[in-house]
Amino acid sequence: MTTIDPSLYLKSQQQTRSVDAGSNSMLGKDDFLKILMTQLQNQDPTSPMKDKEFISQMTSFSTLEQMTNMSTAIEKLTQAQNFAPVVKYSSMIGNQVSYEVINENGTVMGAETSEVLAVTKKQNSVELELKNGEKISPEQIMRVSDQTD
Incomplete structure (x- = not known):
């Protein structure tokens, strides 16, 4: 059985972002995609991810992307209203x-x-x-x- 290199674990990865009081420390859609791709690349070929798990993760990604797009649209709408009195x-x-x-x-x-x-x-x-x-x-x-x- 193959083992996963411990350096690939998220807790072993170095922080590439600086976290200050004004930044958002939540994972974004790019981070989610990187995690999913790493998981797919390093899964055990004799026991691949089940279809239900994969579909669930893809649904989560789709939901995250839609929420991000909606948030951006609401922000643009709010800015437009500030200029439109x-x-x-x-x-x-x-x-x-x-x-x-x-x-x-x-x-x-x-x-x-x-x-x-x-x-x-x-x-x-x-x-x-x-x-x-x-x-x-x-x-x-x-x-x-x-x-x-």
């Missing part, structure tokens, strides 16, 4: 908005209504430019209605 509020252009009028002290003075002409992004906030010359924050809006209302 103007697009989010652009549907208000041409509509009437009722909003709270706030003075310099932050006190609500009443409510007014005007048409939204434009949406502007300034630093980390969004401003709605109104037909009456006011510029308001979306948080001030109480009601949005179509021009025909």
